[in-house]
Amino acid sequence: MYAPALLSLALGLWGIRRGGTLWRDEAVTYDMARRSLPDLWSTLADADAVHGLYYLLMHLLFEVTRGLDPLLVLRLPSVLATAAATGTLALLGHRLAGPRAGLLAGSVFALLPQVQRYAxxxxxxxxxxxxxxxxxxxLVRAVASPDGRTWVAYAAVLVAAGLLHEFAVLALTAHAVAVPRAARRAWAGAAAVVLVTVAPLAVLSTRQSDQVSWIGRPGAGALVGFAGTAVLALACAAMGRKPTSRVLRGVRLAVLALGLLVLPALxxxxxxxxxxxxxxxxxxYGQSGTALLTGAALARLTRARRTRAAALxxxxxxxxxxxxxxxQLRTPQSRVDDVGAIARAVAEAGAPGDGVLYQPARxxxxxxxDPGALRGLRDLALDRAPAASHTLYGTEVPxxxxxxxxxxxxxxVAVSDPAGQPLDATPGEIVKRRVLATYFEKxxxxxxxxxxxxxxxxxxxC
Structure with missing residues (x-):
């Protein structure tokens, strides 16, 4: 099962610097990880608590890797985590459906575009x-060989996932439908520990709901895409099933994989x-369900001589x-923006003494x-800088x-989103647009x- 993990590691390291570029979310990670622990703690009390543990881990990593390429330090944990996920998924597929299914499931997971992106x-x-x-x-091990220590480990790992991002607990919905009746009491106890432990973070993050105000309601494209994925997953589950399908104490690969792919997202x-x-x-993590189903289906098809050539x-x-x-994923154009290119464009457009405006403030x-890249320009709306104000993007004057x-x-020099993006209706943003339209020309x-x-x-x- 080492081959899929090595494949994932190679794909993760290939082009990891993306031409030396960052996009906006990575810029936030980079900034937060370099703040002092007191400043980081003060910021998390009001913003982005959902990512607090991750920022803390990255802060410690940057502290012990001083002098190394910061882009490599920033992304290497994701590369290694994806390789570990790939190897573990291969083991899971092996345990549930045999070595061929495990090997194929791990390989499929490593190749999935979404997995490659976030690696x-x-x-x-x-x-x-x-x-x-x-x-x-x-979970599968605990069900197969009931052992209190394995259930404790299961709960502990899922707690760690939930503290890194609270939506990890949605995986419990998939585990709930997959766990057999005989193990439900033990599973319910472990799940309760996970929910109780992660609940304080969930409560705190709900008080910071402005952080996700940019998320819109799912459109028709998202709903159709989800429905199409679910249908394809069902087809793979049907192809991967066989009359004597391998069952491990009641845990079925198709049920578990479909649950992971469909239920948290649904x-x-x-x-x-x-x-x-x-x-x-x-x-x-729902992509692990996609890989398990595809791996099992391919294993089934390649096992029969009449379908082997077509499947391959x-x-x-x-x-x-x-x-x-x-x-394309390894180019700057694969992300929604390029922080370095934007900063360079602002520096080239402006001259010493010019004002700069961010529209919107975030x-x-x-x-x-690199705040120094804009040295000489006056941030006309800024009150206190991000670190000084213990905020993500700084505070602005009235x-x-x-x-x-x-x-x-x-x-x-006005720095704004591409044309067609929604305009913020806060007083500060309205004033910025109004003054530019009234007193200035483009x-x-x-x-x-x-x-x-x-x-x-x-x-x-001009």
Whole structure:
């Protein structure tokens, strides 16, 4: 089962620096991990508590790896976690459906585009995925050979996953439908420990709900995509099943895998119809269900001579079809923005003494990795910097003060989202747009990955 893990490790290390670029979420990780522990603690009391444990771990990692390439330090934990998840998934497939299914399941998991993407990001999702897969393997072991210590280990690993990101506890829905009747009492006790331990974090994060205000309700595309994935998963489950399907004390691969793929995402989608919370990376571990089902189906098809050639041909075609995606994932254009490119564009557009505005204020994240790159420009709306204010993006002065500062400027570099994005309706953002439209004229706009950099000047001075 080492081969899939090595494949995942090789894919993770390949192009890990993505041309030396960061995107906005990684910029937040980088900034938070470099704050002092008191500053980090103070920030988490008001923002991003859901990622608090991950930021703490990354802070410690940066402390012990001083002098190393920060991009490598930032992303290497995700690479290693994905390789561990791949190897564990291969063991799980082996245990449930045999060595061929395990080998294929691990290989499929390593190749999935979504898995490859988050294997190279400085965020917690790959680590959470690895812990959920590990907990699932421990669940299967505990059911097969009842042992109190294994149940304790299962609960402990799932608690760690939940503390890294609270939506990891949604994996309990998949485990609930897979665990056999004889083991339900032991499982329920372990699940209760997980829920009680993670509950305080969930309560705290609900008080910070503004952090996820950018999430919209799932559109038709998300719903159709989810339904299509579920149908394909059912087809794979049917192909992977055989009359004497291997069962381990009542744990069936198809039930477990379908549960992992469908139930956490479905629950999050249903909740999002009322309170938008669904983002696919929050339930990345559902891809382990995809890999298990596909691996079992391929193992079944390649076992029979009449279908072996066709199955191998289809598998080879799928790998070739994924190659362009695999290559694209290792480019700066694969992410929603490029923090470094945006900062360089602002520095090139501005001159000493010019003002700079972030529209909206949370886009100040683009200057977090290297604030010195904008030296000489005045942040017209800034009150206190992110670290000093114990916030993610800093605090801004009241709208009347923003207006007064803008009117004193002769040139302003405005940094904003691409055209077509929703506009914030806060007083400060309304004032920024109104003053620019009333007292300035647009001199030109430069579009970079994920942003627009527009220079404004007094009428007739462009």
């Amino acid at each position: 190279q990001e400085g965020r917690s999702y790959a680590i959470v995925c690895a812990l959920v897969v590990w907990a699932t393997y421990l 629950l999050l989608l249903l909740v999002s119809l009322v309170t938008p919370l669904y983002v696919d990376r929050y339930v990345l 041909t289809c598998a080879g075609a799928a790998v070739l079809a994924l190659l362009p995606v695999t290559l 886009r100040r994240v683009w200057s977090l990795p 709208a009347p003060v923003v207006r007064a500062r803008m009117i004193t400027a002769s040139r302003i 001199c030109g706009t430069r579009r970079v990955q994920g942003a627009r950099v527009t220079v404004y000047a007094r009428p007739g001075t």
